[in-house]
Amino acid sequence: MTPSARRASVSTCAVAVDVALLTLRDDRLQLLLVEPDPPELRGRWALPGRRVRDDEGLDDTAHRALAELGGIRAPDAHLEQLRTYGDPSRDPRGRVVSVAYLALTPTTDDPSAGRHARFWDVADLGTPGGPRFAYDHDRIVPDALERARSKLEYTSLATAFVAEPFTLAELRRVYEAVWGVALDPANFRRKVMSARGFIVPADGYAKPGPGGGRPARRYRRGAATRLHPAMLRPD
Amino acid sequence: MTPSARRASVSTCAVAVDVALLTLRDDRLQLLLVEPDPPELRGRWALPGRRVRDDEGLDDTAHRALAELGGIRAPDAHLEQLRTYGDPSRDPRGRVVSVAYLALTPTTDDPSAGRHARFWDVADLGTPGGPRFAYDHDRIVPDALERARSKLEYTSLATAFVAEPFTLAELRRVYEAVWGVALDPANFRRKVMSARGFIVPADGYAKPGPGGGRPARRYRRGAATRLHPAMLRPD
DNA sequence: TCAATAGTGTCTTTTAGACATTATATG
DNA sequence: CATATAATGTCTAAAAGACACTATTGA
Structure with missing residues (x-):
């Protein structure tokens, strides 16, 4: 597919988009998390994420991740890139370069994806009452929060x-x-x-x-x- | 290579890193640009960029791009991610997702990569005396400048x-x-x-x-x- | 000596924070 | 009426900007 695969050490990567959706519910800042598919990650929570399709823009993938995994349809949500996480060992299933997004919406209803998606109080993250994260999403979430706090200024x-x-x-x-x-x-x-x-x-x-x-x-x-x-x- | 290529529409992408290196020379802000390889891009200038290798971190690719293309060896340079550019049509040779970096160094010597790399006055960009950009690098460079100007604050x-x-x-x-x-x-x-x-x-x-x-x-x-x-x- | 650059002091305007006061609703 | 919340005003302290003044060098 790519014409310049001359070097054995240069190949292609799986590219994914993970979205940190923040919203205000009941005057508390909340973050949308979903239960990941792989059975070995039972009990952990992840940012909604999807692989990037051919001919799909990164922003489109972000919206699709919110809709398909979180049941959140928010075409008018604020969406901005946060950072790209590309550590070679960040995903045990193989190399996945993930473009993280920060998404913000006005208060919405509960996610329609059932038990597999819910909002968590940001104040509870990192406490015993909070979720355990999958993958390296415990590194992405603090970056998203700091970005939001900083850009409010x-x-x-x-x-x-x-x-x-x-x-x-x-x-x-x-x-x-x-x-x-x-x-x-x-x-x-x-x-x-x-x-x-x-x-x-x-x-x-x-x-x-x-x-x-x-x-x-x-x-x-x-x-x-x-x-x-x-x-x-x-x- | 990736175990989950079940859907035909989800494959892998070429992932590259492009670096906007800014430095001060003679009290003027300058940007490092290189002449790209493809013959159809003669006369245009690009940010130094390299494909990401297997088991290579993104920051490592950025340093390698500076060293191999610009002749700039700056292991202690400030390096931070800028944004990832993933528009499906941004590179005519195929889909390339590019992670752009902002790099800053104290004043350095001229690049050692000969005629194919040089510093340009930022004030000349976008003027008749300035370079014509290759790819979508005319979109990346303003983002890099605004990031630098903003973070100085x-x-x-x-x-x-x-x-x-x-x-x-x-x-x-x-x-x-x-x-x-x-x-x-x-x-x-x-x-x-x-x-x-x-x-x-x-x-x-x-x-x-x-x-x-x-x-x-x-x-x-x-x-x-x-x-x-x-x-x-x-x- | 003078010109040049580093560093200090002073004055005014603007902005931030604390908090009192007034305005308009519900019950 | 009391209470609640919105909106305005006032005072003080901190910060920003203009600019005069002093300090220490090279020529």
Whole structure:
């Protein structure tokens, strides 16, 4: 298939895509994991991943992995490459180069793939109550979390976690869940508003919760991708 | 070779590594490019790239590409993954998934690979005086530049461009060359000093230039990787 | 001596964080 | 009415930027 297989030491690799899908559910940051097929991995959990097909773009493989393994259909989800993991011994079944993706969606329903896919609280990862990972996915997941936490600072990525239109309180809860901190609502508002093009006003107001409260203004995503000034994490 | 080739549509890909090596030469940001082998690409320039060998890590392939194609031996160069380019039609010779790397080194000699490798001024890229790119490398290079410019803000990456020990003026010229702006030396000093763990004093002083001037204090890289507070670009 | 570069000090503007105050809803 | 949440205002401290000033060299 490839014309330049002149050297015995240069051949081809299996190429796969693994997706770390993060979402906010009940104000907690959650990660989608699936039970892998191989019987020797019973009890472990993995990122949804698929082999790349011929003539299939990497982004397409990522969407297919989410749909086929997680039952998540999210054509409008934010999807960005994270990193490629190519250690020769990372998969015991043979050399697999895996392109890892970070995916973000607004809150969705439970995955429709039954018992073999579920969301896990990110706060539980690495604790006795959390999942045991398959393959080297315990290395990919921290990279995905750090990417999300970091990009919340200097990009408009946080809006990928909320459905439009959204309120400032919803956006603030994204930052609080991803960073794991509490933020002052007043100062948060001022910083978001001063970041030019981050959000733009939408029509109408959100209904207050059951306990009452002033109705919140609604907003939509603005045109900016990088934030000026940035929304820096507290120390 | 791979045990799970059950579906005809899932096969293996050629996997390659392409490296964007940036360095500072004569206070200008420069990029290493090589002339590709295929005769139909005469007159075009490419990032040094190599196919990944069996049992070779991706980082190893990156170093090998720099050494074999550019004549650059830089085992201590900063090397980080940039992004993986896997569009099915990106290489006319067949499907090649390419893992792109960003490499940074202190100023080095001219590449020893003769006429087939040279440094180009980044400022000349995309101008009539600049190179024409082969493959999709005109998409990779802007990503590499933006990564470098962005990471100078919130990481200690700038120190990868200078050899130890270095002066604050040398470090400042890194920022000026990569960002393409002039920076106030006094304010630059204050920001670098307040970024905890960015640099640490070294022994001795640097000799002034031919025109004289007060000898500059020498520094080494500190332990920090992320900068607090960050070195933000001027608007 | 002067020119050049390193390093310090000062002033103003901007931004961040703490927190009080006002506005508008539910019950 | 009390309570809850949104939105605004105020004060202080920290940081950014402009720029004057001092220190130490080469010529």
